[in-house]
Amino acid sequence: MNLFKLILCLWFFFRAVCVYADSQGYAQVTKDGYGAIASVNPLATQAGLNAFADGGNAVDAALAVAFTLGVVDGHNSGIGGGCFILVRTANGEVLAIDGREEAPALAHRDMFLKDGKVQPEWSKSGSLAIGIPGSVAALDALQRQAGKLKLKDVILPAAGVAEQGFAVDQVFAARLARVADTVKQYPATAQVYFDKQGEPLKAGDRLIQKDLAKTYRKIGKHGPDYFYQGKFAKAVDRWMKKNNGLVRYDDFKNYHIIMRQPIQSQFHEYTIYGFPPPSSGGVHIAQMLNILQNYDFARLDEINRTHLLIETMKLAFADRAYWLGDPAFAKVPKGLMAKTYADELSKKITLDKVSIVEKHGMPPKFDTDIFNKHTTHIATADKDGNWVAITTTVNTSFGSKVIIPGTGVVMNNQMDDFSALPGVPNAFGLVGAEANAVQPGKRPLSSMSPTLVLKGDKPVLTLGAAGGPTIITQVLQVIVKQLALGMPLEESMSSVRVHHQWKPDTLLIDGFASDELKQGLKKKGHAMRDWPGFGATQAISWDEDKGFTAVAEPRLIERNNQE
Structure with missing residues (x-):
C-alpha cells in the first residue's frame, strides 16, 4: 500500500470514529444492551429509550420515536403523511405494513394538467398536493400486532414535547428558510413556524405546537377513529371544500392499511427482506444485489467497484x-427479481467504460407473474428478536406546506409522487410511465426502502434511508459494503456514496471522494456532480461478540453542526 492510500484509509477511519462518537445522541444502545435505536433526532431517540425503560420492546420504541419525530422533525415526517413498516417479530414472523397515502376518490389522471401541460406546483403545495395520510393507521396496527405498551403510552409523551416546545435545530431552520415564501401562503402554517415579527423560526428558537399536542392527545384517547372518522377528518373536509381540494371525509373513513407479503431475496449467505410495491426499493435492491452477485465484488479495486x-x-x-406502480392498478413483474433476468442485465455491463441504457428491460413473465425525499427512517431492535424498520414521510420539506387550521398537522404532498404525465420528472427528477399515473384510490410509487437482513434465522441488520430516489442506492451501498466487503457499519455508512437514477444521465458523488476515484470514473465516461444532498441512513447491526451497533447518518450530523 502506498503512502497516499495509507493516509486516505486512516482519514476515513478517523472520520468514521469521530462521526460515530458524535452520533450517540441520535443512535443509542440501552445501558443493559437489551435494545437499540437509530433516528435523525436526539429527542426522538430519547423517547424510544424511555419506551424501553417503561417495559416496552423495539416496536414500542419505534412508535415512540415516530410520534416524537412528527413533533421535532415535522419537515420530514408526521401523522399527516405515510409510511412503510417492515418488522420481524420475536416469534420470527416478518410483516410488511403499507401505510402509504392514497389518492382521493375525486382524483383523476389529468388533475395536474392545464391545456395539456403539467403545472408542477399544483402537486407540490396546496390542496391538490395532498393524499390521504396512512401513518396513524399503520402505526396503530404495528402497536396492536407486536407492541407491549398501549398507543397512549407512546403518543402522549410526544404530545408533551409539542406542548412544552423544543429548540429548533440547524437542519429544521435551514429547511424552513428554503420554503418560507411558500409557507407564507398558508396562514395556519405560518402561525406555527413563524415568529411574532413574521419571520421563519431560526436555529435555537423555541417551537411550541399546542394544536398538534391536542390532536395527539385525542388520538391517544380515542385511537385512529378520531383521525379517520372523527373531528380531524371533518376538519380536513371543511378546509378542502373551501380551498378547491379533492379530499373528502369519506376518503378518510374508507382508508385502510394493507398487509403485504415482504419481498425475500438472497445475497451470498444472507436473506434480505424488503418492502413490495408500491415501494420500488424492495424490488430494485433485490434486482441490483442479484446483478452484483455475478461479480467478485470484493476483489475489484475501488474504481471498478464504484x-x-x-x-x-x-x-x-x-x-x-x-414497470413500477401500485400493484392494485399496474402489472408489476416479479421477474424483475429473477436471477436469470439479473444474469441477462449483467451482460450489458462492461468494466472498462460507461454503458448506454436506452430503455427498460423485459423481465421474464412480465405480463403474467405480477405483484398483487424528504423522508425519515427509524431503526430499532431488541434481544427478544423484534427488529423494526420504518420509513415515514410527508414527502418534500413540510409536505404540502398546509397545516389544517386547529389541528397542528402538516399535510403531505404525496400526490407529487404520481406521474403527472409520462416522461415528465417530479420534484426528485424521477420519470414514470402509465403504471404510476394518477387514479382514485391509488397509492403512488415510492422509493422508501425499509430493509431487514438475516443470516440463517438470526437478524443481523435493520436499515433504511431518507432522500428521495437516493434512498434505494444508499441502502444498497450499506448492504454491499457491510456484507460483501466486511466493512464495520460505521464505515459502510460514512464511506463515499454514489447515485445514478438513469435519467438524468448524471452521476452524483460525495464531494469528499478522492481525486483518484473521481478521475478513474471520468476515464470510464461518467459525467458527474459533487452532491451534498445525499439523505440520511439509519441502521442497527448485531454481532454475537459486540452486541448491537446503532449508527445514525453521519452526513446529517455534520450538516446539523455546520448549517
Whole structure:
C-alpha cells in the first residue's frame, strides 16, 4: 500500500470514529444492551429509550420515536403523511405494513394538467398536493400486532414535547428558510413556524405546537377513529371544500392499511427482506444485489467497484421508470427479481467504460407473474428478536406546506409522487410511465426502502434511508459494503456514496471522494456532480461478540453542526 492510500484509509477511519462518537445522541444502545435505536433526532431517540425503560420492546420504541419525530422533525415526517413498516417479530414472523397515502376518490389522471401541460406546483403545495395520510393507521396496527405498551403510552409523551416546545435545530431552520415564501401562503402554517415579527423560526428558537399536542392527545384517547372518522377528518373536509381540494371525509373513513407479503431475496449467505410495491426499493435492491452477485465484488479495486455499482443502478432505475406502480392498478413483474433476468442485465455491463441504457428491460413473465425525499427512517431492535424498520414521510420539506387550521398537522404532498404525465420528472427528477399515473384510490410509487437482513434465522441488520430516489442506492451501498466487503457499519455508512437514477444521465458523488476515484470514473465516461444532498441512513447491526451497533447518518450530523 502506498503512502497516499495509507493516509486516505486512516482519514476515513478517523472520520468514521469521530462521526460515530458524535452520533450517540441520535443512535443509542440501552445501558443493559437489551435494545437499540437509530433516528435523525436526539429527542426522538430519547423517547424510544424511555419506551424501553417503561417495559416496552423495539416496536414500542419505534412508535415512540415516530410520534416524537412528527413533533421535532415535522419537515420530514408526521401523522399527516405515510409510511412503510417492515418488522420481524420475536416469534420470527416478518410483516410488511403499507401505510402509504392514497389518492382521493375525486382524483383523476389529468388533475395536474392545464391545456395539456403539467403545472408542477399544483402537486407540490396546496390542496391538490395532498393524499390521504396512512401513518396513524399503520402505526396503530404495528402497536396492536407486536407492541407491549398501549398507543397512549407512546403518543402522549410526544404530545408533551409539542406542548412544552423544543429548540429548533440547524437542519429544521435551514429547511424552513428554503420554503418560507411558500409557507407564507398558508396562514395556519405560518402561525406555527413563524415568529411574532413574521419571520421563519431560526436555529435555537423555541417551537411550541399546542394544536398538534391536542390532536395527539385525542388520538391517544380515542385511537385512529378520531383521525379517520372523527373531528380531524371533518376538519380536513371543511378546509378542502373551501380551498378547491379533492379530499373528502369519506376518503378518510374508507382508508385502510394493507398487509403485504415482504419481498425475500438472497445475497451470498444472507436473506434480505424488503418492502413490495408500491415501494420500488424492495424490488430494485433485490434486482441490483442479484446483478452484483455475478461479480467478485470484493476483489475489484475501488474504481471498478464504484463503476459496477453505478452501471447496476442505471439498469434498475430504467426498469423502475417503466414497470413500477401500485400493484392494485399496474402489472408489476416479479421477474424483475429473477436471477436469470439479473444474469441477462449483467451482460450489458462492461468494466472498462460507461454503458448506454436506452430503455427498460423485459423481465421474464412480465405480463403474467405480477405483484398483487424528504423522508425519515427509524431503526430499532431488541434481544427478544423484534427488529423494526420504518420509513415515514410527508414527502418534500413540510409536505404540502398546509397545516389544517386547529389541528397542528402538516399535510403531505404525496400526490407529487404520481406521474403527472409520462416522461415528465417530479420534484426528485424521477420519470414514470402509465403504471404510476394518477387514479382514485391509488397509492403512488415510492422509493422508501425499509430493509431487514438475516443470516440463517438470526437478524443481523435493520436499515433504511431518507432522500428521495437516493434512498434505494444508499441502502444498497450499506448492504454491499457491510456484507460483501466486511466493512464495520460505521464505515459502510460514512464511506463515499454514489447515485445514478438513469435519467438524468448524471452521476452524483460525495464531494469528499478522492481525486483518484473521481478521475478513474471520468476515464470510464461518467459525467458527474459533487452532491451534498445525499439523505440520511439509519441502521442497527448485531454481532454475537459486540452486541448491537446503532449508527445514525453521519452526513446529517455534520450538516446539523455546520448549517
